[in-house]
Structure formats: C-alpha cells, structure tokens
Amino acid sequence: MKKHLKQLAMVTAVASMALGGASAVSAEEVLRFATWNSSENLGILQEISKRFEADNPGVKVQVESYGDGYDKKLIAAFGAGNPPDVMYMWNYPKYHSSLMPLDELMARDAEEMDLEDIPAGLINITRVEGKAYGIPAGFTTHVVYYNKDMFAAAGVAEPVAGWTWADLRAKAAKFRDKASKTYGFAVEAKPDPYDYEQFFWSNGTRFIAEDGSTVDGYMNSPEAVEVLTMFAEMAKNEEATVLGIGDNTSGSALFKGSKLAMFQSAMWSKGGIDKAGINYGVAMLPAFGDKPVHSSIGASAMSIAKATKNPELAWKFVKFFASPEAVKLRENDLPIRTSVAEEMELTSDPIFQPFFEMLALSDRESNAFLKHKNWGKIQTNLERAIEATMIEKGNAKKHLDSAVARSKRHLK
Amino acid sequence: MTTLVVQDEVAEERHRFIEKLTPYLFISPWILGFLFFTLGPLIFSFIMSFYDWPVVGERTFVGLQNYQVMLTEDPLFWDSLWITVKFGLFFVPFNVILGLLLAVLLNQKVIGTGFFRTIFYLPSVISGVALVTIWAWIYSHEYGILNFLLGLAGIEGPNWLGDPNWSLLAIVIASLWGLGGTMLILLTGLQSIPKELYEAAKISGVPAWARLVYITIPMLSPMLLFTVITSIISAFQQLTIALLLTGGGPLESTYFFAMYIYDNAFKYFEMGFAAANSWVMFLIILALSMMVLKSSSAWVYYEGEMKKTEANDD
Amino acid sequence: MTRALTYSALLFLSAMFIIPFYWTFITAVKNIGELYQFPPVFWPNEVMWENFVTAWFKQPFDVYLKNSVIVVVLSTIGQLFSCSLVAFGFARFQFKGRDAIFVLLLSTMMIPWDVKMIPLYMEFNMLGWINTLKPLIVPAYFADAFFVFLLRQYIMTVPIEIDEAARMDGANSWQIYWRIHLPLMMPALVLVGTFHFMNAWNDYLGPLIYLNDQSKYTLTLGLSMFKGLHETDITSIAAITVVLCIPPLILFFFAQRYIMDGSIGSSVKG
Numbered sequence: 001m002k003k004h005l006k007q008l009a010m011v012t013a014v015a016s017m018a019l020g021g022a023s024a025v026s027a028e029e030v031l032r033f034a035t036w037n038s039s040e041n042l043g044i045l046q047e048i049s050k051r052f053e054a055d056n057p058g059v060k061v062q063v064e065s066y067g068d069g070y071d072k073k074l075i076a077a078f079g080a081g082n083p084p085d086v087m088y089m090w091n092y093p094k095y096h097s098s099l100m101p102l103d104e105l106m107a108r109d110a111e112e113m114d115l116e117d118i119p120a121g122l123i124n125i126t127r128v129e130g131k132a133y134g135i136p137a138g139f140t141t142h143v144v145y146y147n148k149d150m151f152a153a154a155g156v157a158e159p160v161a162g163w164t165w166a167d168l169r170a171k172a173a174k175f176r177d178k179a180s181k182t183y184g185f186a187v188e189a190k191p192d193p194y195d196y197e198q199f200f201w202s203n204g205t206r207f208i209a210e211d212g213s214t215v216d217g218y219m220n221s222p223e224a225v226e227v228l229t230m231f232a233e234m235a236k237n238e239e240a241t242v243l244g245i246g247d248n249t250s251g252s253a254l255f256k257g258s259k260l261a262m263f264q265s266a267m268w269s270k271g272g273i274d275k276a277g278i279n280y281g282v283a284m285l286p287a288f289g290d291k292p293v294h295s296s297i298g299a300s301a302m303s304i305a306k307a308t309k310n311p312e313l314a315w316k317f318v319k320f321f322a323s324p325e326a327v328k329l330r331e332n333d334l335p336i337r338t339s340v341a342e343e344m345e346l347t348s349d350p351i352f353q354p355f356f357e358m359l360a361l362s363d364r365e366s367n368a369f370l371k372h373k374n375w376g377k378i379q380t381n382l383e384r385a386i387e388a389t390m391i392e393k394g395n396a397k398k399h400l401d402s403a404v405a406r407s408k409r410h411l412k
Numbered sequence: 413m414t415t416l417v418v419q420d421e422v423a424e425e426r427h428r429f430i431e432k433l434t435p436y437l438f439i440s441p442w443i444l445g446f447l448f449f450t451l452g453p454l455i456f457s458f459i460m461s462f463y464d465w466p467v468v469g470e471r472t473f474v475g476l477q478n479y480q481v482m483l484t485e486d487p488l489f490w491d492s493l494w495i496t497v498k499f500g501l502f503f504v505p506f507n508v509i510l511g512l513l514l515a516v517l518l519n520q521k522v523i524g525t526g527f528f529r530t531i532f533y534l535p536s537v538i539s540g541v542a543l544v545t546i547w548a549w550i551y552s553h554e555y556g557i558l559n560f561l562l563g564l565a566g567i568e569g570p571n572w573l574g575d576p577n578w579s580l581l582a583i584v585i586a587s588l589w590g591l592g593g594t595m596l597i598l599l600t601g602l603q604s605i606p607k608e609l610y611e612a613a614k615i616s617g618v619p620a621w622a623r624l625v626y627i628t629i630p631m632l633s634p635m636l637l638f639t640v641i642t643s644i645i646s647a648f649q650q651l652t653i654a655l656l657l658t659g660g661g662p663l664e665s666t667y668f669f670a671m672y673i674y675d676n677a678f679k680y681f682e683m684g685f686a687a688a689n690s691w692v693m694f695l696i697i698l699a700l701s702m703m704v705l706k707s708s709s710a711w712v713y714y715e716g717e718m719k720k721t722e723a724n725d726d
Numbered sequence: 727m728t729r730a731l732t733y734s735a736l737l738f739l740s741a742m743f744i745i746p747f748y749w750t751f752i753t754a755v756k757n758i759g760e761l762y763q764f765p766p767v768f769w770p771n772e773v774m775w776e777n778f779v780t781a782w783f784k785q786p787f788d789v790y791l792k793n794s795v796i797v798v799v800l801s802t803i804g805q806l807f808s809c810s811l812v813a814f815g816f817a818r819f820q821f822k823g824r825d826a827i828f829v830l831l832l833s834t835m836m837i838p839w840d841v842k843m844i845p846l847y848m849e850f851n852m853l854g855w856i857n858t859l860k861p862l863i864v865p866a867y868f869a870d871a872f873f874v875f876l877l878r879q880y881i882m883t884v885p886i887e888i889d890e891a892a893r894m895d896g897a898n899s900w901q902i903y904w905r906i907h908l909p910l911m912m913p914a915l916v917l918v919g920t921f922h923f924m925n926a927w928n929d930y931l932g933p934l935i936y937l938n939d940q941s942k943y944t945l946t947l948g949l950s951m952f953k954g955l956h957e958t959d960i961t962s963i964a965a966i967t968v969v970l971c972i973p974p975l976i977l978f979f980f981a982q983r984y985i986m987d988g989s990i991g992s993s994v995k996g
Contacts, residue, residue: 034938036954037954038953039784042951063940064938064940065940066934066951067951067954069950075677075681075844076843076935077847078468079843080844081848082847082856094468095468181555190661245573247548247551247555247556247573247574248657249548249555252957256758259555268954275758276759277759376680376681377680380675384663384664387663388663391574391576391662434819435819435824436815438811438815438899438903439827441808441868442812442871443827445867445869446830446834448868449849449865449868450834450837453842453845467844514739517732526983531743532740533982534744535746535747537924537978539930539949540928542750542949542964542967546749546750549749557745593921596982596985597876599986600880603913604884634882634883635880635883637879638875641875642835642875645836670838673840673841677840678840683841683844686840690838693836694836697836701832701833702829705832714882715882715883715885
C-alpha cells in the first residue's frame with residue numbers, strides 16, 4: 001500500500017512540475033495592468049499596451065481583464081497583498097490607503113503631461129482627503145437617448161436643449177402601446193445610485209449633507225420626495241416602464257428592440273445601440289422646472305498600487321495612457337483631453353455634443369460615496385426606499401423617512 | 413505487502429501497528445488536504461471575526477462586537493436567516509422527493525431512458541451565469557416566455573421576480589432545475605440494490621408501491637441521507653441564482669443569508685463582519701446536519717455497516 | 727396504459743427541461759435585430775451559424791480550451807484516486823476518532839467560500855502558485871468532502887460479508903480496496919468523475935481569483951468576459967455556452983449508460 005501512496009505522491013509531483021513550467025521567469029519586466037473592460041474595449045487597451053511596449057523595450061504589459069468579476073478579483077488581490085501594479089479604479093474611499101498618491105508626480109510632470117488639457121473635475125473625482133489617487137482614463141456624463149424613427153412615426157417633436165421633465169412626460173405618454181408593449185421612457189427601480197443622485201442634484205437637494213454628517217433633511221427632503229413621486233407617477237400613468245423590478249430586461253435591450261422611445265443612460269450604451277442599427281439622437285438630461293440640470297460624471301481612472309515594485313514604470317505607463325496618442329485610440333470612451341475632443345470634432349457632433357454640455361454643467365457637486373465611509377450601507381437603505389416606492393407606485397415620503405431612520409446606525 | 417507469518421513477538425507487534433495505521437493511511441489524503449488547505453484559512457477567518465477588518469487599511473481588534481452587532485443591531489441578519497429557512501423548507505423536500513421519483517422512473521430499462529436522463533441533466537451542464545440569464549428571459553414580467561405562454565392560455569401571469577409574494581417561489585423553481593444531479597446520485601444508488609430482492613418480491617405478488625416503500629427506500633437510504641444533508645447545505649449556501657436573478661429583491665424578499673455574507677464581504681468590504689456571519693452560518697448548518705445524521709440511525713439502513721452486535725443476526 | 731402515462735409525463739417534464747437549452751441555442755444563432763423582439767422569435771428567420779465562429783475568435787478560446795482541459799483532466803484523476811481511498815477508509819474501518827474526523831470532514835462542506843478566499847489566496851501566493859493552474863488542480867489530490875461522503879455512502883451499501891470472505895482468503899486491506907471495492911464502486915466513481923468534471927469545467931470563481939494572465943485563462947473565464955460592467959454581448963455568451971455544453975453532455979450520455987450497465991455490482995454479490 002505504501003508503494004501505491006508513493007506512486008500517488010509521484011503523480012502529484014509530476015503534475016505540479018508539468019504545470020510549474022508555466023510560471024517560468026522571463027527576463028522581461030512585467031507590468032500588471034488590471035481592467036474591467038471586456039470585448040472591443042479590451043482590444044483597445046491591448047493596442048495601447050503594445051504601443052507602450054514598443055516604446056519601452058524589455059517591458060511587458062500584462063493586461064488582466066476580469067469583466068464584471070473585477071471587484072471580487074481586486075478584493076482578493078488587495079486583501080492578500082498581491083495587487084496589480086496599475087489598475088482601473090473608481091472606489092477611492094475604500095482603496096485609497098493602498099494606492100499611491102499622485103500629486104507630487106503630477107506636479108513634477110505637469111508640463112510634459114499638459115494637465116491643463118484635462119478638465120479638473122475629472123481629476124477631482126479621484127481625490128480623497130485632498131490627495132489625488134488617479135489619472136482619468138475615460139469619462140461619461142448622463143444623457144437621454146431617443147429613437148428618431150419612433151419619434152417620426154408617432155409625430156412627436158424631438159427633444160430640444162433646455163427641455164424639462166414635464167416635456168419628457170408629455171412626449172413619453174404618446175408612445176405607450178399596450179399591444180406591442182411599447183413605452184415612451186423607462187424608470188429604474190434598482191438604479192445605479194449615480195442615476196438618482198444626479199436627479200436629486202438637479203432638483204436642488206442631495207443624498208447626504210455636504211460634510212457627510214447627516215442624511216436627515218436631505219435624503220427625505222421635500223425635493224427628494226418630489227423626484228421619487230414624479231417617477232412613481234410616470235410608472236403609474238404608464239408614461240414609463242419600470243426596470244429592475246423582477247425583470248432583468250435592461251433599458252438598452254428595450255431601446256435596441258424599439259420597445260422604448262427614450263431612455264436615460266451614458267456613453268457605455270452607445271456602442272451597442274450603434275451595432276443594433278437604431279436611428280437615434282441624444283439629448284441632455286431634462287431639467288426640473290427652471291432649476292439648473294446636473295449630471296453625474298462616471299469616470300474611470302488609472303491608479304497605481306502602493307505596493308508596486310516599479311513605481312516609475314507604472315507612472316510612465318499611466319502617463320502614456322493619458323497621452324493624446326492613447327486617448328485618441330480609446331474611441332469607446334469620451335476623450336479626457338479637451339484638445340482631442342476638439343480635434344476629433346466631437347464637441348460639435350450632434351451625438352457627442354450633449355455629453356460635453358452635460359460635463360460643463362456638472363462640476364458643482366461631488367458624489368455621496370466620497371463623503372461618508374459607510375455610504376455603501378446607507379445607500380442600501382436608499383435603494384430599498386426607491387424600490388418600494390416604485391413597487392407601490394407612491395408613498396415616497398414614507399419610504400424615504402424609513403431609509404433615513406435605518407441609516408442612523410451607520411452615521412455614528 | 414504479503415501476509416505476515418507470525419514468527420515472533422516483534423513481528424506480531426509490527427503487524428498490529430500496521431493494522432492500526434492502515435485506516436489512517438487510507439484517509440491520509442484528506443487529512444493532509446485539511447491541514448494544507450482548510451485548517452489555515454479556518455483559523456484565519458476565526459481570528460478575523462474578532463476584528464474590524466477592511467480589505468485594505470487598518471485592522472483593529474473589536475472583540476465580540478461583530479457578533480453583537482449582527483445579533484442585536486442588524487435587522488438584515490434575522491431577515492435573511494428567516495428567508496433562507498423558508499427557502500430550505502421548500503427546496504430540500506422537493507429536491508429529494510422529485511429527484512427520487514425521477515430516478516425510480518428512469519431506472520427502468522426501457523427505450524429512451526438514456527435520452528430522458530440526459531435531458532434532465534441538461535440544466536446541470538449549463539454554467540450558472542448562462543442559466544440565470546435564461547431564467548431572466550423566462551420570468552420577465554412583460555417580455556418573458558413564461559408569461560407569454562400563460563397569456564396564450566388566457567392567464568395573466570404574475571410579475572414572478574418583481575412581486576415579493578412570488579419571488580421566493582420563483583427562485584425555488586429555478587433552483588430545482590438542478591434536480592438532475594440529485595436524480596443521478598439516486599440513480600447510481602439504485603444500481604447497488606440486488607435485483608434478486610425485486611424478483612423475489614414480484615414472484616410473491618408484492619405490488620409496485622410496496623416494493624418502492626419496503627425495498628427501494630430502505631436500500632437507498634444511505635444515498636437519501638447524502639442527498640438530504642447536501643441539499644440542506646446547498647439551501648444555506650444558495651447564492652448565485654438569487655444574486656444574479658433578483659439581487660435579493662424585491663424588497664429583500666429573496667435576500668438569502670449567503671447573500672448577506674457576500675454583501676458584507678464584497679460590497680461593504682467588512683471582512684471581519686463577514687467572517688463572523690460565516691461562523692454563525694457554519695454552526696447552524698452543522699447543527700442541522702448533526703440532527704439529520706443523529707436521526708439517521710433510525711431510518712438509514714447500511715447493508716455494509718460494521719455493527720458487532722448485529723454480526724450474527726443473519 | 728401506465729406506460730403511456732409515464733411517457734407523456736416524461737415528455738412533458740423534458741420539454742420543460744429542454745427549454746433553457748433551446749433558448750440558449752436560438753439566441754446564439756439569431757441576428758441582433760431578432761434578439762430583442764417581442765413576442766419572442768422562436769425560430770430565427772436566418773440561422774446565423776457564423777455567430778459561433780465569430781464568438782470563438784473574439785478571444786483566444788483555443789488557449790482557454792487547452793487550459794481547461796489540463797485542469798479538468800488532472801484534477802479529475804486526483805479526485806477519483808484520493809476520494810475512493812478516503813471513502814474506503816471511512817466506510818470499512820473501525821478506528822479511533824473515526825466519527826469525529828468524519829464530522830470534521832462533513833463540516834468542511836459547510837464553510838462559506840467568502841471568508842476562505844483571502845487566506846487561501848495568501849497561502850497560494852506564498853507558494854508561488856498564483857497565476858498558475860496549480861490552485862485549480864493540486865487540491866483535487868486531497869479528496870473533496872462531498873465526493874468522499876458520496877462514495878462512503880455507496881460503499882456502505884455493499885455487504886460486509888464480501889470483505890470478510892476476502893480477508894479469510896488472505897487478502898489485505900489494500901487488496902480489498904483495489905481488487906474488490908474499486909470495481910464495485912465503479913458506477914459511483916463514474917458519477918464522481920462526471921460531477922467533478924462538470925464542476926471543474928464550469929468553475930468561474932477559482933480561475934477568476936487565481937489567474938491573472940489571459941494566457942492562463944480557462945473557458946468559463948473567457949465566457950464571463952463577454953459580460954462587462956455595463957454592456958453584455960448576449961449572442962457571444964449564448965454561442966460559447968452552447969459550445970461549452972457539448973463536451974460534458976457527450977461525457978454524460980456515455981457515463982449514465984455506464985452507470986446503468988454497471989451491473990458488475992449485482993454479479994459480484996450474487
């Protein structure tokens with residue numbers, strides 16, 4: 001029997017040796033770069049990395065893509081002390097203590113990088129306690145996509161700059177058709193929190209106090225109640241379908257299937273809509289009456305792990321990523337450089353223009369998740385209130401009050 | 413190893429030593445694996461549960477605070493636990509009973525059973541992510557095939573995943589799609605039942621239902637025990653389907669305990685708290701499994717059990 | 727009469743089980759316009775077979791396939807070997823601490839992976855196994871509790887008299903395991919092999935956590951990369967899912983026949 005156990009051990013040893021070959025050390029310097037991008041976007045990142053390798057002989061950029069498993073992967077890697085050198089980042093409050101502050105490097109290379117060309121708002125998103133932890137890679141603001149063919153067929157006038165939610169609702173009502181299951185607009189019941197935050201801002205309130213001390217009087221303010229009540233009414237009157245209650249059908253899927261005349265989204269939906277061959281237009285977000293409209297800025301930025309063995313090389317790569325050459329390649333994101341946007345004539349392109357106009361209006365507020373370390377848990381309560389309001393198609397005040405009460409525990 | 417001939421006491425002793433060692437050698441792969449890959453993480457997570465342990469940043473010892481917050485302050489702990497229990501009460505019996513019925517049905521040597529077995533196993537072959545996408549299409553309120561088909565029959569289907577009254581049931585049904593695994597285990601178990609028993613019973617005129625109750629079920633009981641215990645475990649660890657299909661909603665009606673742990677770890681980065689959750693879950697499953705295991709001496713029949721007292725009963 | 731009833735019940739049930747697979751298949755071959763139509767398109771106007779090819783070449787799936795095969799084959803061998811040994815040990819011996827150790831073994835199935843993940847990652851990192859296939863293979867040589875439990879239950883349905891008879895004839899424990907029980911538990915081993923194959927083949931979390939470089943990725947990891955944070959490539963997901971189903975299905979079809987024909991059991995007993 002011992003002999004057989006020995007054999008077993010041998011098999012194991014041989015197997016592990018066979019696999020060990022895979023981890024052979026090469027002479028190259030390897031820079032690990034992790035991203036959540038997939039498919040076509042990933043191809044672009046690989047192209048940028050290749051160009052960087054060409055400029056820097058002896059360097060290999062290992063592009064690691066994890067799709068929507070990105071957060072899990074990062075948690076395991078950081079938790080065990082083996083993070084990638086350079087990575088896409090958005091959740092600065094959670095990760096900043098393990099990231100490299102970049103202010104000094106930015107100051108040193110400001111001229112070479114032409115930092116003036118990058119809107120300050122995009123860098124400010126990466127700031128925690130005053131320090132910047134990322135260089136923007138791409139950004140998006142939020143807009144309304146609308147189906148031009150459906151508008152023409154229904155004889156509805158297309159949205160114009162400066163439109164309001166009342167305008168949108170009047171238009172949306174005209175598209176509802178029970179038989180073909182068509183709607184004018186879609187309301188998210190399980191939203192990306194940014195979506196509602198920008199509506200709160202646009203109606204003159206916030207999720208949380210500027211100093212992060214309380215949500216009472218903000219999250220449940222009359223303006224907040226008004227926002228939720230309006231969406232609930234839209235659902236009730238069938239001006240909009242409700243997304244996310246028991247249905248994974250996304251707004252973009254409905255829009256691509258011409259079941260939806262308008263839907264609110266960001267840059268990331270554009271590629272898919274282009275591919276589906278929809279004849280569409282883009283409008284700015286509507287305003288609440290005469291209050292100034294405001295959009296969330298969704299930005300991806302490149303950060304460097306504090307633990308990296310090669311900070312200079314990592315920084316060089318990040319700089320290259322923000323260079324005009326690389327920015328131009330990243331056509332699925334809005335360019336972070338004003339000069340590139342202008343050169344590519346995006347600022348005057350009817351499809352792209354609204355994104356930039358929204359950006360110009362949107363540097364007044366910062367996101368709630370930057371203001372309190374327990375925001376994640378508070379947000380869960382808010383999400384619950386939104387969902388409950390959409391299910392009951394009303395009672396916004398009650399649900400928001402309850403969200404505030406449930407959040408007290410986390411604000412201590 | 414040839415049979416030792418007892419020549420002297422030393423050899424005798426050595427023989428006895430080897431005899432004693434043999435069982436441990438047989439189970440040694442698992443023991444080693446436990447020491448290498450399980451014990452460390454287990455101790456680590458136990459220590460973690462007494463800390464405020466964010467994924468990155470400072471770790472501070474907080475004593476029993478994680479346990480105290482979970483049991484006395486966080487309403488989600490009890491809510492999610494209750495939802496999981498409700499789910500288990502549906503899932504475990506259905507999984508075992510339907511699995512058994514299918515196995516018995518497909519154990520017959522008639523044409524096409526191979527085909528049917530493969531069909532019933534089909535969903536188990538599809539990876540979880542894709543399966544959930546399919547369920548989303550099936551259950552979709554307005555655009556789903558289920559309500560489309562119900563509509564053809566003149567029934568207005570509910571909002572399966574959007575109505576807190578239906579959502580848990582919808583998750584139970586989707587989970588039962590994995591029945592093929594249970595079926596297969598029981599089908600394998602059926603193969604070890606001597607055919608002679610059935611033939612003898614048939615000749616004596618025992619009806620089919622009685623053969624099922626008096627032969628199949630007792631002879632299959634070791635495998636049934638296995639499926640009951642593993643069903644309980646999988647009910648408590650239920651995560652993927654609910655996470656991807658409903659995200660715990662609507663209104664937390666499908667917020668399982670495993671999702672509570674998952675959120676605390678991966679959404680809120682509170683590894684210490686999640687570790688404390690996990691230990692509680694571990695103890696609950698362990699207690700339930702022990703109860704089932706303890707009860708098994710009353711209903712599980714082992715043909716090959718080594719009971720000294722019964723050795724002569726034959 | 728009963729037979730007709732049985733068959734119609736079976737047919738009805740299998741229709742319900744086959745729907746998801748059918749739906750995946752037609753989703754894979756639809757063109758993008760039909761994807762979002764309602765009422766749903768039950769058979770596409772034009773079957774886009776090329777979707778399979780397109781999806782396969784969007785990523786280096788041949789590399790992923792190679793990695794998946796290495797992982798699945800090597801870990802299945804390990805699992806079969808180690809689990810049958812351990813299960814035999816628990817089923818056929820009386821030894822000190824057996825029941826306590828067995829409970830310990832059962833309990834390892836109950837630990838949620840969430841909290842094991844980081845410490846295990848640290849361990850593999852110290853061993854230098856991160857970004858290799860080892861974390862996905864080596865643990866399989868140390869017996870998975872689920873399969874040990876399954877095989878132990880199976881062995882315990884085999885009458886003890888067989889062992890006793892063999893022992894009378896002078897066989898030692900190893901010989902009883904190797905010559906008698908291994909053939910006897912063949913159906914259960916095929917079952918374990920099938921289950922483990924499926925688990926390893928469809929494993930997503932393990933590869934996600936332990937592999938970094940695309941050249942090390944497995945098929946499921948490639949599949950998941952069609953699902954980005956905001957947009958999902960539904961056609962490619964469906965196409966690759968269908969392709970991924972084929973090997974396990976073929977394997978399963980033969981395995982179940984083997985399990986059913988494995989009448990070795992009764993012949994030895996008789």
